[in-house]
Amino acid sequence: MEFLFLEPVFKEAIWGGTRLRDVFGYDIPGDTTGECWAISAHKNGECQIAGGRYDGKLLGSLWKERPELFGHYKGEQFPLLVKIIDARQDLSIQVHPDDAYAGIHENGSLGKTECWYILDCEPDTEIVIGHYAKDKKEMESMIRSGKWDEFIRKVPVHKGDFFQINPGCVHAIKGGTMILETQQSSDITYRVYDYDRLQDGKPRQLHIEQSIDTINAPFEADESKPVTESLEGADHTHFVSCPYYSVDKYDINGVFSIEFHKYFTNVSVLSGNGSVNGISVMAGQHFIVPAESGVCRFEGTMSIICSNPE
Structure with a gap:
């Protein structure tokens, strides 16, 4: 894929x-x-x-x-x-x-x-x-x-x-x-x-x-907090899972491998540059990882935000 x-x-x-x-x-x-x-x-x-x-x-x-x-x-x-x-x-x-x-x-x-x-x-x-x-x-x-x-x-x-x-x-x-x-x-x-x-x-x-x-009244603030963990090659922050999407951020430094969502995953490169599966990527690029793409290997120094449907 x-x-x-x-x-x-x-x-x-x-x-x-x-x-x-x-x-x-x-x-x-x-x-x-x-x-x-x-x-x-x-x-x-x-x-x-x-x-x-x-x-x-x-x-x-x-x-x-x-x-x-x-x-x-x-x-x-x-x-x-x-x-x-x-x-x-x-x-x-x-x-x-x-x-x-x-x-x-x-x-x-x-x-x-x-x-x-x-x-x-x-x-x-x-x-x-x-x-x-x-x-x-x-x-x-x-x-x-x-x-x-x-x-x-x-x-x-x-x-x-x-x-x-x-x-x-x-x-x-x-x-x-x-x-x-x-x-x-x-x-x-x-x-x-x-x-x-x-x-x-x-x-x-x-x-x-x-x-x-x-408009909902009274207003009720969303109290959910991001959760961060250190993975091999990246710091991962999970921001939200709701009935429509999940959103995660990965701050990659070196080599980071991940197998994404079973449906598909949207990827936005926010900063930095490097490669994914040998393809050069840089800040401002956006792509979709199709279903059943297997393991994606990122290399470089970059921050990405990923979203997928729930």
Whole structure:
């Protein structure tokens, strides 16, 4: 089984910047590039296979035509989406629906459970995770009356932090932060508040009713903690296992061998360089290890984040 390397898809955004080019050397479309869709079969940004026997194939087509590459994983669509997000300015305050709500109200779309690994951030940066409303009634009142300072919960953030963002959790990436995001393959976002910003002279669309429908109140913080262990050739950190994905980080120094998940595994090279099974890899590359690929041998000095479906 050969690895499936992917060509990223880039998205411009009002809050985007240039760090996708500055840090990873990507050929971004402009100076307000907010997102790199690094491993995606979503219709709004589908990656092509780069090189090998499936060169030029869309990931979604390969999912349907060669299910054995993905261990015959259930479902009609590739289940995960991996992004790098460069927030030069604050993103909107937002919330995502779960599968049930999205299925009814968003033409059968998946909901959006996601998680963030903080690749880098400026000093004293914060992010928005959760809110301070004591119940659903107070949450609705605060939103409709625009009491944002009372409503929004901010927490400090540092390079290397990890956050699980479940459906119904109010959240926002703040300016000066770059993250790697692993999520369900969904592009459904409800904007609660956007700082009254204008785009092309007009306010961006808000989704107040959908947000009130889907925000969980009161907010309950995710108390799970990463677990780290030392392996031969790598330090391993397990961040999360949830109903949709597991996410792990490996800081490799030397030779490290691993046999991945029974279905398939997404791999993102965050920093450094080296090789995997003799193939050169470097920071900014993303690939899929197909099912039944056997032992993968990494050599070099690099950090990788791996995700697989549950």
